[in-house]
Amino acid sequence: MASKIDTTExxxxxxxxxxxxxxxxxLADEDEQAILSLPARLExxxxxxxxxxxxxxxxxxCLLLQGYACRHKSTEEGGRQxxxxxxxxxxLDLQHLLFPVADHNVQAVTAATVxxxxxxxxQSIALERPAVxxxxxxxxxxxxxxxxxxxxxxxxxxARSRLxxxxxxxxxxxxxxxxxxxxxxxxxxxxxxIGDATGLTAVHVNRMLRSLREEGVIEQKNKAIxxxxxxxxxxxxxxxxxxxxxxx
Amino acid sequence: MASKIDTTExxxxxxxxxxxxxxxxxLADEDEQAILSLPARLExxxxxxxxxxxxxxxxxxCLLLQGYACRHKSTEEGGRQxxxxxxxxxxLDLQHLLFPVADHNVQAVTAATVxxxxxxxxQSIALERPAVxxxxxxxxxxxxxxxxxxxxxxxxxxARSRLxxxxxxxxxxxxxxxxxxxxxxxxxxxxxxIGDATGLTAVHVNRMLRSLREEGVIEQKNKAIxxxxxxxxxxxxxxxxxxxxxxx
DNA sequence: AAAGCCCGTTGATCCAGATTGATGCGCTCA
DNA sequence: TGAGCGCATCAATCTGGATCAACGGGCTTT
Numbered sequence: 001m002a003s004k005i006d007t008t009e010x011x012x013x014x015x016x017x018x019x020x021x022x023x024x025x026x027l028a029d030e031d032e033q034a035i036l037s038l039p040a041r042l043e044x045x046x047x048x049x050x051x052x053x054x055x056x057x058x059x060x061x062c063l064l065l066q067g068y069a070c071r072h073k074s075t076e077e078g079g080r081q082x083x084x085x086x087x088x089x090x091x092l093d094l095q096h097l098l099f100p101v102a103d104h105n106v107q108a109v110t111a112a113t114v115x116x117x118x119x120x121x122x123q124s125i126a127l128e129r130p131a132v133x134x135x136x137x138x139x140x141x142x143x144x145x146x147x148x149x150x151x152x153x154x155x156x157x158x159a160r161s162r163l164x165x166x167x168x169x170x171x172x173x174x175x176x177x178x179x180x181x182x183x184x185x186x187x188x189x190x191x192x193x194i195g196d197a198t199g200l201t202a203v204h205v206n207r208m209l210r211s212l213r214e215e216g217v218i219e220q221k222n223k224a225i226x227x228x229x230x231x232x233x234x235x236x237x238x239x240x241x242x243x244x245x246x247x248x
Numbered sequence: 249m250a251s252k253i254d255t256t257e258x259x260x261x262x263x264x265x266x267x268x269x270x271x272x273x274x275l276a277d278e279d280e281q282a283i284l285s286l287p288a289r290l291e292x293x294x295x296x297x298x299x300x301x302x303x304x305x306x307x308x309x310c311l312l313l314q315g316y317a318c319r320h321k322s323t324e325e326g327g328r329q330x331x332x333x334x335x336x337x338x339x340l341d342l343q344h345l346l347f348p349v350a351d352h353n354v355q356a357v358t359a360a361t362v363x364x365x366x367x368x369x370x371q372s373i374a375l376e377r378p379a380v381x382x383x384x385x386x387x388x389x390x391x392x393x394x395x396x397x398x399x400x401x402x403x404x405x406x407a408r409s410r411l412x413x414x415x416x417x418x419x420x421x422x423x424x425x426x427x428x429x430x431x432x433x434x435x436x437x438x439x440x441x442i443g444d445a446t447g448l449t450a451v452h453v454n455r456m457l458r459s460l461r462e463e464g465v466i467e468q469k470n471k472a473i474x475x476x477x478x479x480x481x482x483x484x485x486x487x488x489x490x491x492x493x494x495x496x
Numbered sequence: 497a498a499a500g501c502c503c504g505t506t507g508a509t510c511c512a513g514a515t516t517g518a519t520g521c522g523c524t525c526a
Numbered sequence: 527t528g529a530g531c532g533c534a535t536c537a538a539t540c541t542g543g544a545t546c547a548a549c550g551g552g553c554t555t556t
Contacts, residue, residue, distance in 0.1 A: 055490075071396075073396060073397070073399075073400045074400075074404075075400065075404050075405055075409070075486045076483075076486035076488075077486065079400075079404035079405070080404070081399060081400040081403040081404045083396045083399045083400065095389045095392065095393065098382065098385060098386050098389055099386075099389065099393075099493055101490075103393055103396075103490050103491045103493070104396060104491075127378055130375055133381070134346065137346060137385050137388070138346050138347075140385070140388060140389060140392060141343045141346055141347065141388060143392055144343065144388060144391055144392035144395055145343065145347075145351055147392055147395035147396055147398075147399060148319075148321060148331045148351075148352060148395055149321070150395075150399045151321075151329060151331045151395060151398045151399050151402060152321045152322075152323065152327075152329040152331065154399060154402050154403040154447070155329040155402040155446075155447030156322075156323050156327035156328070156329045156447060157323055157327065158512075158513095159512075159513070161323070190532090190533070190534090191533080191534070191535095192533085198403075199402070199403030199404060200513075200514090201513075201514060201515080202533090202534085203513095203514080203515085203516095203534095203535085203536085204512090204513055204514070206534065206535060206536085207513090207535090207536085210535085210536090222522090222534095235324075238323045238324035238325065240324075242303075242349075242351050243351045243352075245347055245351070406542075406543095407542075407543070438502090438503065438504090439503075439504065439505095440503080448543075448544090449543075449544060449545080450503090450504085451504095451505085451506085451543095451544080451545085451546095452542090452543055452544075454504065454505060454506085455505090455506085455543090458505085458506095470504095470552090
């Protein structure tokens with residue numbers, strides 16, 4: 001399932017990662033070379049696979065290359081809360097650069113390919129190449145900003161708004177990451193997972209999605225979703241993309 | 249209300265800030281000197297004062313020296329959500345080091361003294377002194393970890409647990425910051441504010457605090473609070489301090 | 497010392513969302 | 527080709543927390 005690969009062969013598997021960092025901070029050619037030649041261990045995992053578990057000691061950071069992932073925590077009673085969703089190109093656990101023990105879980109939402117990069121190598125590139133370090137720091141700051149918005153989302157918005165907001169964010173981040181049209185895409189997660197992300201139950205997610213469909217702001221068949229009335233959805237969710245800081 | 253002061257006079261007003269960073273990363277004497285001689289503009293503000301407003305362009309980062317503060321966001325309908333509370337020694341808006349425009353508000357919870365430090369100076373100290381940069385980065389990562397826990401708190405815990413968890417976190421952070429006993433302290437915020445932080449209404453906060461009192465896990469008179477049964481409170485809140493990463 | 501106000505306290509009622517359970521559809525795999 | 531299963535869908539009932547309303551006590555203001 002896991003295999004060592006020679007990163008000097010083409011095309012460099014870390015290019016999506018470089019592209020993302022380069023959106024955050026303008027990088028020089030040497031920065032690009034340094035990033036692309038980071039050692040990386042590829043792994044393909046099935047949907048639902050746990051990539052990092054809470055309490056685990058982490059020596060490699062996990063970069064998502066294909067598919068979708070999420071991070072989640074649980075209460076002692078077993079209530080599960082997804083705290084973020086991730087797109088290809090996202091670093092899933094940058095916090096492990098400075099804290100070796102995981103304080104939450106990382107899970108594949110769909111079948112996915114990830115690249116494991118030793119934390120030590122990321123640390124030294126961040127230290128030796130200030131621009132790269134700054135890009136990584138920026139990435140963690142955007143993460144934090146999204147968490148704040150999620151606190152607001154689950155704390156103060158009603159069910160329909162929460163869902164609308166989540167859909168808007170997902171669409172906006174897809175677009176920012178250059179993954180295609182923000183109006184028509186596949187929503188990779190199950191309604192159960194959407195509920196875990198919004199603090200709702202799956203059945204209520206179902207009801208509210210139906211309500212959004214009946215209102216004519218979205219269309220759905222299976223996992224395929226089309227945002228018919230972006231302004232309407234934006235208004236229902238109270239979505240303002242400022243907190244994404246243009247990238248993410 | 250605001251006044252320029254010569255930071256070379258004793259005692260250095262930035263010492264609490266240095267102490268906090270030094271807890272995050274072991275700093276050298278030159279790091280200490282560099283931190284203590286950062287230019288800082290002192291300001292004393294009354295309870296409820298807005299230190300930073302959403303949308304505002306920020307050129308100085310705000311360091312809390314005395315009193316308590318919070319950060320908050322609002323929905324378009326006006327629902328207010330407090331996303332974090334802050335103790336003396338905390339940097340209130342480190343994200344402005346890399347993003348010049350505020351995506352949320354910072355407010356004084358009590359009368360407070362703050363020090364404004366130009367973002368440019370913080371940026372250069374972070375760049376020129378890797379240990380300081382790392383400490384600041386660590387601080388933002390701990391912030392993010394706390395936000396994740398808050399998403400879980402408002403998303404998946406019931407009202408009583410949310411409150412118990414909030415009390416545990418506040419006590420633990422007080423202790424970590426060396427602000428005195430974790431069992432007996434004054435809770436600076438109003439029940440309205442506690443509600444805004446936990447996604448509840450003030451009346452329900454009141455009821456649940458009474459329930460905690462009746463259960464004998466806490467005692468309260470006015471703002472003074474005593475945690476009588478720490479293990480009980482911990483259990484009710486499902487509090488596990490790992491996410492605070494020992495400092496904060 | 498009186499006036500006013502903010503804040504905490506308590507009760508009564510209402511509603512958004514949870515829970516439970518039943519049905520149906522489209523996968524995958526034998 | 528059909529069995530089995532995960533997942534979406536939908537309805538009926540229940541409940542935690544919101545909302546609305548009233549009161550009291552300690553604080554500041556004059």
